[in-house]
Amino acid sequence: MFSVPLSSGSRSNSDRQLLLRQSLAKTRRQAVRGPAYMFNARSNSLSVTEERFLDAAEYGNIPVVRKMLEELPELNVNCVDYMGQNALQLAVANEHLEVTELLLKKDNLARIGDALLLAISKGYIRIVEAILSHRAFADTRRLTASPSQAEMHDDFFAYDEDGTRFSHDVTPIILASHCHEYEIVHILLGKGARIERPHDYFCKCNTCTYHQRHDSFSHSRSRINAYKGLASPAYLSLSSEDPVLTALELSNELAVLANIEKEFKNDYKKLSMQCKDFVVGLLDLCRNTEEVEAILNGDVDSTQSPEEPGRPSLIRLKLAIKYELKKFVAHPNCQQQLLSIWYENLSGLRQQTTAIKFLVVLGVAVGLPVLAMVYWIAPCSKLGKIMRGPFLKFVAHAASFTIFLGLLVMNAADRFDGTKLLPNMTTHDHPGQLFRMKTTPFTWMEILIISWVIGQLSRCTA
Numbered sequence: 534m535f536s537v538p539l540s541s542g543s544r545s546n547s548d549r550q551l552l553l554r555q556s557l558a559k560t561r562r563q564a565v566r567g568p569a570y571m572f573n574a575r576s577n578s579l580s581v582t583e584e585r586f587l588d589a590a591e592y593g594n595i596p597v598v599r600k601m602l603e604e605l606p607e608l609n610v611n612c613v614d615y616m617g618q619n620a621l622q623l624a625v626a627n628e629h630l631e632v633t634e635l636l637l638k639k640d641n642l643a644r645i646g647d648a649l650l651l652a653i654s655k656g657y658i659r660i661v662e663a664i665l666s667h668r669a670f671a672d673t674r675r676l677t678a679s680p681s682q683a684e685m686h687d688d689f690f691a692y693d694e695d696g697t698r699f700s701h702d703v704t705p706i707i708l709a710s711h712c713h714e715y716e717i718v719h720i721l722l723g724k725g726a727r728i729e730r731p732h733d734y735f736c737k738c739n740t741c742t743y744h745q746r747h748d749s750f751s752h753s754r755s756r757i758n759a760y761k762g763l764a765s766p767a768y769l770s771l772s773s774e775d776p777v778l779t780a781l782e783l784s785n786e787l788a789v790l791a792n793i794e795k796e797f798k799n800d801y802k803k804l805s806m807q808c809k810d811f812v813v814g815l816l817d818l819c820r821n822t823e824e825v826e827a828i829l830n831g832d833v834d835s836t837q838s839p840e841e842p843g844r845p846s847l848i849r850l851k852l853a854i855k856y857e858l859k860k861f862v863a864h865p866n867c868q869q870q871l872l873s874i875w876y877e878n879l880s881g882l883r884q885q886t887t888a889i890k891f892l893v894v895l896g897v898a899v900g901l902p903v904l905a906m907v908y909w910i911a912p913c914s915k916l917g918k919i920m921r922g923p924f925l926k927f928v929a930h931a932a933s934f935t936i937f938l939g940l941l942v943m944n945a946a947d948r949f950d951g952t953k954l955l956p957n958m959t960t961h962d963h964p965g966q967l968f969r970m971k972t973t974p975f976t977w978m979e980i981l982i983i984s985w986v987i988g989q990l991s992r993c994t995a
């Protein structure tokens with residue numbers, strides 16, 4: 534007859550955290566109202582019926598709870614135990630779905646928001662669903678507003694008379710993201726809840742100025758909490774159309790923030806790292822070329838490179854290089870894809886030995902003038918297409934530059950011969966010549982150098 538807890542995973546960690554938060558709330562209460570309050574104010578005057586009711590809720594005694602709710606209309610469903618918890622909070626904390634459902638049918642039930650946050654923090658999906666179907670959540674602002682915004686009006690998110698047990702800026706979806714509860718994040722997103730991006734650190738709008746003056750610590754914490762939610766894999770993968778791009782940009786934003794908000798440097802760095810690990814994790818999961826390409830190239834509209842149609846644009850990869858995401862660039866799946874693009878149209882060469890590759894390089898270097906002419910005349914021929922591949926392009930550029938340097942050195946070689954004149958000798962080409970001026974026609978080497986430079990110039994202007 535007793536309801537059985539739905540899951541029994543290790544949640545000692547979250548329990549301990551909740552206990553610590555309760556102690557903190559007590560300490561704060563004591564600091565605010567003085568120690569005498571602890572013993573006087575909480576004069577717990579529960580009637581026997583109320584005590585029985587709370588016990589039944591805590592231990593999941595469904596028949597007793599149902600009977601008491603039906604037969605005792607004067608029963609105060611919001612009565613609290615010695616720890617200040619009401620029946621709903623006790624039932625949720627002990628994962629009693631049926632009792633929670635019975636209690637939610639009552640009209641004047643308080644602290645539904647706190648029960649929701651509690652269920653989220655413990656990962657009780659069925660209970661979260663039950664609470665969310667309560668009519669209090671028909672107003673979607675309940676889900677989008679944080680307790681600090683909502684508590685002005687009622688004790689919806691309150692844990693006890695002193696407010697919430699979670700941070701005041703934590704909305705249900707932020708909490709679900711922190712706890713990596715994919716299913717709950719999904720449910721909340723479906724109900725229109727979103728995590729609002731914090732304003733710029735230097736923002737001077739009225740809200741930011743107010744929060745900064747009112748409580749700068751909680752302002753900073755609220756920013757971190759929001760970013761923690763945004764950077765959570767659960768939120769990234771479920772809320773974003775393009776999780777890779779969002780994660781890359783967020784990791785960069787967080788890295789910048791780490792340098793601005795020095796006091797929270799480690800937190801921001803950790804979150805930035807988390808975003809990067811998320812992207813690398815996605816690359817890890819790829820099963821075929823198509824999936825790797827999708828990650829490296831981004832959305833379908835811009836998968837083609839604007840400069841070279843037919844070749845992937847690798848926008849995401851370029852972004853990863855810009856944001857110094859070394860793990861992503863050096864990832865085997867990414868490198869494999871890059872290698873296959875590198876040997877485009879020359880796939881056979883990839884498997885050849887270094888000696889053969891060297892011979893190909895040498896051949897291209899020697900035959901470069903001929904190859905260049907062929908490409909110029911028929912760029913779309915088979916040879917032209919091979920020449921357009923990144924590998925041969927690189928070899929051709931390197932060879933062309935090396936030849937240019939060789940020409941320069943050879944042209945300057947006569948300077949190394951030294952002079953044939955003896956120390957006390959002067960030479961005159963013409964007897965009446967005053968200055969040492971001599972013009973000769975261009976040598977063939979100079980003509981080649983000039984034509985190379987003109988070629989480079991026309992390439993730059995084209």
Ligand SMILES: [Zn+2]
Pocket residue numbers: 732733736737738739740741742
């Ligand atoms: Zn602002």
